[in-house]
Amino acid sequence: MSCPTHRRPEYRKINKDLFVLTYGALVAQLCKDYEKDEDVNKYLDKMGYGIGTRLVEDFLARSCVGRCHSYSEITDIIAQVAFKMYLGITPSVTCNNSSRNEFSLILDKNPLVEFVEELPAGRSSLCYCNLLCGIIRGALEMTHTTELTHNQTISGGHSKGPFVQEQAYFY
Amino acid sequence: MADEALFLLLHNEMVSGVYKSAEQGEVENGRCITKLENMGFRVGQGLIERFTKDTARFKDELDIMKFICKDFWTTVFKKQIDNLRTNHQGIYVLQDNKFRLLTQMSAGKQYLEHASKYLAFTCGLIRGGLSNLGIKSIVTAEVSSMPACKFQGQRVGNWISPANIH
Numbered sequence: 001m002s003c004p005t006h007r008r009p010e011y012r013k014i015n016k017d018l019f020v021l022t023y024g025a026l027v028a029q030l031c032k033d034y035e036k037d038e039d040v041n042k043y044l045d046k047m048g049y050g051i052g053t054r055l056v057e058d059f060l061a062r063s064c065v066g067r068c069h070s071y072s073e074i075t076d077i078i079a080q081v082a083f084k085m086y087l088g089i090t091p092s093v094t095c096n097n098s099s100r101n102e103f104s105l106i107l108d109k110n111p112l113v114e115f116v117e118e119l120p121a122g123r124s125s126l127c128y129c130n131l132l133c134g135i136i137r138g139a140l141e142m143t144h145t146t147e148l149t150h151n152q153t154i155s156g157g158h159s160k161g162p163f164v165q166e167q168a169y170f171y
Numbered sequence: 172m173a174d175e176a177l178f179l180l181l182h183n184e185m186v187s188g189v190y191k192s193a194e195q196g197e198v199e200n201g202r203c204i205t206k207l208e209n210m211g212f213r214v215g216q217g218l219i220e221r222f223t224k225d226t227a228r229f230k231d232e233l234d235i236m237k238f239i240c241k242d243f244w245t246t247v248f249k250k251q252i253d254n255l256r257t258n259h260q261g262i263y264v265l266q267d268n269k270f271r272l273l274t275q276m277s278a279g280k281q282y283l284e285h286a287s288k289y290l291a292f293t294c295g296l297i298r299g300g301l302s303n304l305g306i307k308s309i310v311t312a313e314v315s316s317m318p319a320c321k322f323q324g325q326r327v328g329n330w331i332s333p334a335n336i337h
Binding site for chain 2: 051
């Protein structure tokens with residue numbers, strides 16, 4: 001039965017909102033459960049790791065990417081294929097050192113913070129998007145790319161349109 | 172759609188995370204279910220707001236439930252509710268024969284005792300959605316054989332329809 005008075009909502013967008021809103025509810029709950037920011041960050045990273053180890057299988061099945069031969073190739077694939085597939089954005093990649101084993105993924109537009117106004121008071125060292133770090137870490141470990149360290153810095157005080165920078169150091 | 176994989180994995184991690192950090196026992200189990208349900212509630216409220224921004228007003232309670240069963244369920248779980256029953260006095264039973272969050276778990280009775288953990292979030296989702304549409308409710312879920320499950324919504328109080336607000 002058609003309902004001419006209803007305007008069709010954007011289903012795809014709302015489906016993405018489901019993930020973003022769920023993530024927000026999760027972080028809010030974690031902030032209630034843990035007083036220290038480091039604990040929340042650690043928990044998010046661990047969770048992301050669990051997701052990443054499984055997500056990589058889904059990614060490889062869907063994307064048919066070939067074997068990568070260098071760390072910069074890996075980072076490009078993460079930025080241009082994986083991020084695009086799952087979050088609909090393409091972060092830019094910069095290489096931080098001459099031995100080409102340290103890269104930064106820069107997210108200008110971060111869908112995870114779409115509904116976030118600013119971080120709650122007293123939570124200034126909360127890495128809101130730390131789940132992403134864990135996911136990348138987990139995914140890379142599953143593909144036997146050893147990663148030495150992985151951290152995330154968010155520059156630009158408030159969360160309204162934060163500029164997220166993830167740095168991956170490959171070993 | 173690729174996004175679905177992300178949400179499914181996040182949901183599974185949330186459930187295992189909540190239970191990992193809790194101890195054994197009835198009370199703890201109840202607390203974990205409540206935590207997950209509350210998270211679902213927040214999400215349901217937000218989602219339904221985004222969803223119904225441009226839709227026309229709902230005529231009555233049944234109209235709202237049909238919306239939940241068709242549009243809402245399709246957007247969130249890629250399919251409609253298979254069966255909606257009501258006693259026309261505030262109790263609704265939504266039956267999904269192939270619930271998305273259970274299909275990967277088992278087909279039958281295996282792991283049945285764990286099913287409720289994976290339904291808590293969705294119960295909250297429904298309760299949150301209904302709450303923002305003016306229906307205060309209690310939502311519970313029941314599984315007898317995966318991946319089919321039933322969500323029972325019981326209205327608490329009266330529906331506050333927009334027409335009744337002056």
